[in-house]
Amino acid sequence: MAVGSTALSALVKLDRVSMAYGRGATAVRAIEEVSLEIAHGEFIAVVGPSGCGKSSLMKLISGLHPPLAGALTVEGRPVRGPVKSVGMAFQNSNLLPWRSALDNVLLPLEIVRPYRDEFRSNRKQYAQKAEELLGSVGLAGFAKKFPWELSGGMQQRASICRALIHEPEILMLDEPFGALDAFTREELWCTLRDLQAARKVTVMLVTHDLREAVFLADTVYVMSNRPGRIVKRCAVDIARPRDLDVTYTQPFQDIVHELRALIGGRH
Amino acid sequence: MDRREFALTVISPAAFTAVLFLLWELVCKVFAVPLTILPAPSDVFAALWQYRAPIVDNAWVTLWTTVAGFLIATVFGLALGIAIGWHRAIYAGIYPVLVGFNSIPKVAVVPVLILWFGIGEVPAVLTAFLISFFPIAVNVATGLATTEPELEDVLRALGASKLDIMKKVGIPRSLPYFFGSLKVAITLAFVGAVVSETVGANKGLGKLMLDAQASFQVPIVFAGLLVLAVLGILLYAATAIIETRFTGWAFRGGANR
Ligand SMILES: Nc1ncnc2c1ncn2[C@@H]1O[C@H](COP(=O)(O)OP(=O)(O)O)[C@@H](O)[C@H]1O
Numbered sequence: 117m118a119v120g121s122t123a124l125s126a127l128v129k130l131d132r133v134s135m136a137y138g139r140g141a142t143a144v145r146a147i148e149e150v151s152l153e154i155a156h157g158e159f160i161a162v163v164g165p166s167g168c169g170k171s172s173l174m175k176l177i178s179g180l181h182p183p184l185a186g187a188l189t190v191e192g193r194p195v196r197g198p199v200k201s202v203g204m205a206f207q208n209s210n211l212l213p214w215r216s217a218l219d220n221v222l223l224p225l226e227i228v229r230p231y232r233d234e235f236r237s238n239r240k241q242y243a244q245k246a247e248e249l250l251g252s253v254g255l256a257g258f259a260k261k262f263p264w265e266l267s268g269g270m271q272q273r274a275s276i277c278r279a280l281i282h283e284p285e286i287l288m289l290d291e292p293f294g295a296l297d298a299f300t301r302e303e304l305w306c307t308l309r310d311l312q313a314a315r316k317v318t319v320m321l322v323t324h325d326l327r328e329a330v331f332l333a334d335t336v337y338v339m340s341n342r343p344g345r346i347v348k349r350c351a352v353d354i355a356r357p358r359d360l361d362v363t364y365t366q367p368f369q370d371i372v373h374e375l376r377a378l379i380g381g382r383h
Numbered sequence: 384m385d386r387r388e389f390a391l392t393v394i395s396p397a398a399f400t401a402v403l404f405l406l407w408e409l410v411c412k413v414f415a416v417p418l419t420i421l422p423a424p425s426d427v428f429a430a431l432w433q434y435r436a437p438i439v440d441n442a443w444v445t446l447w448t449t450v451a452g453f454l455i456a457t458v459f460g461l462a463l464g465i466a467i468g469w470h471r472a473i474y475a476g477i478y479p480v481l482v483g484f485n486s487i488p489k490v491a492v493v494p495v496l497i498l499w500f501g502i503g504e505v506p507a508v509l510t511a512f513l514i515s516f517f518p519i520a521v522n523v524a525t526g527l528a529t530t531e532p533e534l535e536d537v538l539r540a541l542g543a544s545k546l547d548i549m550k551k552v553g554i555p556r557s558l559p560y561f562f563g564s565l566k567v568a569i570t571l572a573f574v575g576a577v578v579s580e581t582v583g584a585n586k587g588l589g590k591l592m593l594d595a596q597a598s599f600q601v602p603i604v605f606a607g608l609l610v611l612a613v614l615g616i617l618l619y620a621a622t623a624i625i626e627t628r629f630t631g632w633a634f635r636g637g638a639n640r
């Protein structure tokens with residue numbers, strides 16, 4: 117096994133954490149007593165039926181929404197507000213249409229401290245960093261293009277670059293490839309795999325594609341229907357680096373089938 | 384502009400207008416319509432030429448009162464729109480009041496303005512302002528409200544303040560709405576200025592037409608209408624050009640989600 121998660125220290129720790137939207141009688145319970153640990157450099161995937169609370173779990177860990185009960189710590193500190201060491205990307209690339217790809221990627225540096233205070237004086241250097249990042253996801257030469265000049269897959273690549281430019285501890289991806297066609301999606305799997313291998317960033321990937329989860333993650337968590345609980349923690353014992361061919365092997369298929377059975381629904 | 388586009392955007396409307404005037408002329412001549420009911424275009428243009436000095440004089444007043452009212456409305460509407468879009472509580476508090484205010488016909492306000500500021504240009508400027516700030520404010524607020532919640536999450540997670548989100552996303556996002564609303568606002572401001580002049584003023588096209596009507600100089604009334612139409616088109620075109628200049632991305636990027 118390539119990753120011994122026990123050897124690494126925990127970056128994120130959830131101990132019987134619950135969360136709800138709203139208050140009182142009308143509150144919607146989204147997450148129920150979830151306990152999990154994410155190690156430094158670990159790649160986890162969260163799968164589960166639609167509406168089970170996967171996105172809510174992301175909001176919780178990034179500090180955008182407070183927990184109702186339980187203990188949540190990131191880097192050993194309890195989370196009390198937005199955790200700045202987080203980069204996020206969603207299914208919709210959400211690139212700003214009036215900015216070029218490069219300027220979109222630079223956006224976080226205009227906001228996060230300490231970069232924002234030095235943004236003007238260091239702009240050249242930052243732009244170079246952004247261009248290198250774009251190059252590493254296969255967008256070299258597209259820095260000056262505007263979002264509408266990029267394909268869906270390219271927009272998504274740029275969106276992931278935007279999530280990484282400020283070198284966050286945790287990269288949070290919420291169904292990032294959900295709107296892409298199958299071929300583009302598999303290309304982006306490989307891009308993400310290589311990015312993570314090169315940068316050693318911790319990744320939390322929310323997806324409802326089980327093959328995607330098993331191919332990319334070290335650990336897959338399966339959530340139940342709302343309110344979301346973790347019903348299974350599954351360590352993926354497939355050696356890295358993983359090639360796309362691995363998805364056609366028996367051990368891979370076995371894991372996918374096992375997860376599929378846990379999620380239930382129509383067969 | 385290639386030839387095809389030129390034909391479409393210049394020749395076609397010019398030809399259509401010419402045909403319209405010809406038909407009008409023809410109807411007046413064939414049915415011998417009296418000058419006091421509907422003057423033919425030839426009579427109108429003759430009046431336009433004959434009274435060009437007072438017409439230009441008064442048109443100038445209408446034009447500057449319109450533009451002055453419109454400029455005040457732009458600044459005020461933008462500020463109000465940002466305030467409304469800033470926070471749900473401000474929105475909830477102001478919006479009903481605004482709707483109520485907007486539903487008052489502005490003609491009804493003119494006598495009050497005249498009472499306060501006397502006969503002159505001030506009531507026209509204020510009427511133009513009062514009638515035209517509403518669409519600007521509403522559009523800016525709408526633009527701010529359409530910021531994707533996910534994008535807001537991305538930025539909030541980075542530690543962005545409300546002001547950061549407004550500066551980086553909200554305000555740029557609402558600019559196409561803002562510039563789009565200017566076209567509507569300038570037309571309304573023009574209406575406001577002219578209405579105010581017809582209720583009570585000592586200058587302006589509205590006042591000129593009112594005087595002409597009182598003395599049965601119908602061709603002058605129509606000449607005034609013609610000038611109003613031309614000014615209206617010019618003002619609209621000016622704001623439309625500003626719109627495309629400043630928000631080209633919104634048109635080109637329209638297909639971009
Ligand atoms: N802002 C919100 N206010 C109220 N309820 C919400 C909100 N966001 C999500 N929910 C509810 O919480 C549950 C979990 O949502 P979510 O985390 O988005 O699910 P998933 O990402 O797994 O599809 C859903 O039932 C949803 O209706």
Ligand SMILES: [Mg+2]
Pocket residue numbers: 170171172290
């Ligand atoms: Mg979701």
